[in-house]
């Protein structure tokens with residue numbers, strides 16, 4: 525289980541033990557945040573008859589009682605989940621859920637419904653689900669999972685208890701890296717850049733990363749990088765994202781060279797031709813320098829945000845000068 529899920533496990537364990545677990549639960553967060561593994565854990569501790577708390581206070585299924593055995597065989601009768609490979613979740617799917625909910629539980633415990641990719645529900649399906657959610661005396665726990673909260677009807681979200689699952693990012697990620705000194709669990713999809721769904725923005729991102737790599741490795745393209753920092757709304761966020769990726773790469777060099785290879789390749793039309801090999805990328809600054817550059821960037825972003833009247837162009841120029849000074853040390 526990813527480290528950032530433990531706090532949610534702890535909360536859900538307490539709520540389950542105290543009989544305060546909501547009947548409609550919504551696990552929301554970016555792709556890669558581990559929502560489904562959290563959901564599967566929750567299903568199992570709800571149905572297990574002998575779940576015990578571990579040292580951290582998190583309930584752990586026994587894996588040997590009748591319920592656990594049936595669950596592992598995929599034949600626990602009071603659990604229903606929808607396969608999420610279809611394009612959308614329609615009214616018929618929700619009718620299956622309603623019929624399941626209305627039946628008496630075979631094993632006398634709660635019935636559990638897991639609905640991954642809940643945002644795929646059509647409006648009609650969501651309205652049908654609302655009726656089920658409003659059914660009085662429901663002896664059923666309904667777990668919705670979604671990458672995209674905005675796609676869900678507000679009438680659905682307002683009836684669910686929301687658990688906002690956020691992987692570590694930025695400062696918290698770096699701190700955890702320094703603390704743990706291990707590559708375990710940190711390669712989740714930590715920094716989603718949702719703006720990259722726009723093709724135009726994606727092109728700018730590639731341009732930006734190519735410039736940044738040139739600047740950090742070969743001390744070239746400074747003017748172009750400065751222009752991007754001044755003109756592109758996302759540039760500072762991308763800068764922060766790239767530096768975090770680089771620090772992560774300390775723990776997995778292959779991961780970094782694969783990523784940078786891809787980026788250089790993608791941006792390569794104007795630059796090097798042909799296949800870009802890992803060796804052509806050159807040496808990145810060492811981790812300590814990257815870490816310090818990251819601190820410079822974070823400081824600069826803070827200044828940009830906190831000052832009412834600020835000469836942004838001056839600050840970005842100063843940032844690049846500071847970074848160069850750092851690289852020359």
Ligand SMILES: [Zn+2]
Pocket residue numbers: 571572573574575585586587588589590591592593
């Ligand atoms: Zn069990």
